[in-house]
Amino acid sequence: MENLLSVPIKNDIYYIGTNDRETPLFEGMWPLPNGVCYNSYLIKGEKNIIIDLVRANTTTDYVNKIKEIIGDEKIDYIIINHMEPDHTSSIGSILEIYPDVKIVTNKKAIALLDAYYHVEDNIIEVKEGETLKLGDREFTFYMTPMVHWPESMVTYEEKTKTLFSQDIFGGFGTLDGGIFDDEVEYDRFYLEETTRYFINIVGKYAGQALKALNKLGGLDIELICPVHGPVWRDNPEKIIDIYTSLAKQETIDGCVVIYGSMYGNTKVMAEAVARGLSEGGLKNIKLRDISKTSLSYLLSDIWRYRGVILGSCSYDNNLFPPMEYLLTEISHQRMKNNIWGIFGSYSWSGGALKNLKKYMEDGKYNVLDTQLEIKGTANHDELESLIDFGREMANEILNK
Numbered sequence: 247m248e249n250l251l252s253v254p255i256k257n258d259i260y261y262i263g264t265n266d267r268e269t270p271l272f273e274g275m276w277p278l279p280n281g282v283c284y285n286s287y288l289i290k291g292e293k294n295i296i297i298d299l300v301r302a303n304t305t306t307d308y309v310n311k312i313k314e315i316i317g318d319e320k321i322d323y324i325i326i327n328h329m330e331p332d333h334t335s336s337i338g339s340i341l342e343i344y345p346d347v348k349i350v351t352n353k354k355a356i357a358l359l360d361a362y363y364h365v366e367d368n369i370i371e372v373k374e375g376e377t378l379k380l381g382d383r384e385f386t387f388y389m390t391p392m393v394h395w396p397e398s399m400v401t402y403e404e405k406t407k408t409l410f411s412q413d414i415f416g417g418f419g420t421l422d423g424g425i426f427d428d429e430v431e432y433d434r435f436y437l438e439e440t441t442r443y444f445i446n447i448v449g450k451y452a453g454q455a456l457k458a459l460n461k462l463g464g465l466d467i468e469l470i471c472p473v474h475g476p477v478w479r480d481n482p483e484k485i486i487d488i489y490t491s492l493a494k495q496e497t498i499d500g501c502v503v504i505y506g507s508m509y510g511n512t513k514v515m516a517e518a519v520a521r522g523l524s525e526g527g528l529k530n531i532k533l534r535d536i537s538k539t540s541l542s543y544l545l546s547d548i549w550r551y552r553g554v555i556l557g558s559c560s561y562d563n564n565l566f567p568p569m570e571y572l573l574t575e576i577s578h579q580r581m582k583n584n585i586w587g588i589f590g591s592y593s594w595s596g597g598a599l600k601n602l603k604k605y606m607e608d609g610k611y612n613v614l615d616t617q618l619e620i621k622g623t624a625n626h627d628e629l630e631s632l633i634d635f636g637r638e639m640a641n642e643i644l645n646k
């Protein structure tokens with residue numbers, strides 16, 4: 247049968263993933279301006295095997311792809327590497343079409359299958375390092391807890407040296423025609439979306455991600471089939487290196503200045519600081535208005551740039567609420583390789599700088615001693631101080 251909807255990969259492994267350009271927010275909170283894909287794989291053979299499913303809203307496309315490959319044959323097994331509903335919520339429809347299918351997964355996922363979908367029957371449990379023969383194919387399973395959920399695992403086929411890596415090595419963005427790493431301009435588009443995905447979704451589990459990457463480092467891998475983003479057949483080392491760098495929280499020479507401003511005074515201060523960063527020799531500078539920028543992009547910038555400067559106006563004796571929310575999220579991310587800077591606008595009550603300082607002290611952050619607080623609109627001398635502060639941060643970043 248011709249492959250018009252699905253894409254052959256190799257040795258009877260087919261790409262049957264789907265694109266989602268309708269859902270505005272991943273997990274209900276991370277913007278998807280470029281959509282997201284839910285990758286799934288079908289192995290046709292003595293037994294027909296699916297590895298990872300798709301989200302329910304794309305089931306129609308999905309079933310058409312399956313049918314294109316196997317026609318009226320049945321699916322014998324579904325291997326579930328990860329239970330998050332973007333990869334499992336089509337299961338009800340699939341079980342209606344293929345009621346005798348056996349599900350292969352681990353103990354933690356079995357509990358979640360029951361909890362989420364009330365599926366309890368026809369399940370084969372696999373354990374860490376176990377090899378299972380399904381028809382003429384043989385798979386080995388490795389647990390990768392917390393990357394991204396506690397039940398997450400990966401599936402490796404030694405014969406084809408293929409790693410079905412679930413969320414690991416994934417990224418945001420639909421696959422618009424090109425499926426493989428050698429069919430897309432990865433650095434132009436997917437690199438940014440992979441970085442944001444890693445930091446938003448996996449970032450707080452970076453330690454576990456590193457452990458998982460070390461564990462997988464012993465495998466001979468020629469093909470990586472993740473559940474989001476391109477399939478890696480040409481240069482799988484590249485995505486392994488990108489993920490390893492992200493998991494290690496390696497930072498680049500640059501600074502993000504995030505400000506919260508009600509009437510523009512804190513914004514002017516932030517721009518003076520940014521001018522100082524530039525005068526200090528820094529070229530990679532980003533200014534972010536916290537009121538207009540999704541947490542998704544703020545966290546992504548903070549993770550990547552060595553320098554982070556937070557400037558907040560005071561709001562009813564306290565921090566600007568969006569800044570308070572950002573600080574709460576930063577503490578969940580456990581970032582460890584940044585140099586921090588803070589400044590505040592006093593308004594009529596103060597409160598911003600006082601709370602930024604407390605947050606930095608409580609979290610034992612590496613923060614610069616210069617911490618400016620300005621009443622109302624910055625005057626000439628205060629603008630000079632803010633520019634000097636930017637220069638100081640640039641020196642810290644570049645001399646490190």
Ligand code: FEO
Nearest residue numbers: 330332394413473
């Ligand atoms: Fe793509 Fe953690 O699900």
